[in-house]
């Protein structure tokens with residue numbers, strides 16, 4: 414793995430994918446249900462990042478790929494919804510690839526109806542678990558996300574026997590269909606872009622947690638925002654006062670300006 418400063422050739426890049434939590438905004442969001450209410454603890458992307466994306470769109474398509482639900486993403490990134498420049502568009506992927514937004518419309522993520530029905534059954538079973546260290550369920554459509562103070566054995570046991578994956582990221586569990594990941598989401602988005610432009614898609618992606626492994630594997634160039642956890646990427650960005658997504662956006666913009674004319 415090389416330091417991001419070693420990245421020099423971005424000539425073929427026409428899609429940049431940013432993870433959100435830990436990359437564009439600090440980690441540690443709380444978005445949960447309490448009783449009959451839903452609390453959305455929004456963390457807006459820094460203005461600097463929004464401005465960088467608007468400039469990047471002159472050179473490349475830009476996507477964000479997050480575990481959060483689409484309503485939250487569309488709220489956080491409302492300044493970029495429908496943004497286009499020079500034939501490039503801004504895209505969003507929510508729920509770890511389970512929800513895709515292509516421009517201002519939605520695209521199918523490829524879920525299996527039977528596995529979705531089983532997920533609903535599992536959700537019902539999980540809700541029966543009473544444990545004061547469970548902080549709440551994040552509102553999602555195609556994924557179950559349970560925030561907790563630490564790992565909860567009853568939750569992990571309940572998923573045994575179901576065909577779904579369960580992932581603990583240090584602050585929440587994600588439970589969803591194994592075939593649907595940020596990587597499968599990237600594959601669908603690439604196909605849509607290729608149908609539109611007739612050109613091959615060459616992507617660079619950045620992520621910082623377990624739910625980004627598949628995304629980084631599928632990308633042509635991968636960037637780890639946590640080199641202790643995601644060790645197999647091509648490049649890494651060290652944590653500093655600046656968010657890793659901002660560092661990457663600035664770096665790419667500089668390289669595009671040096672090597673491409675508008």
Ligand SMILES: [Mg+2]
Nearest residue numbers: 432434435621
């Ligand atoms: Mg993240």
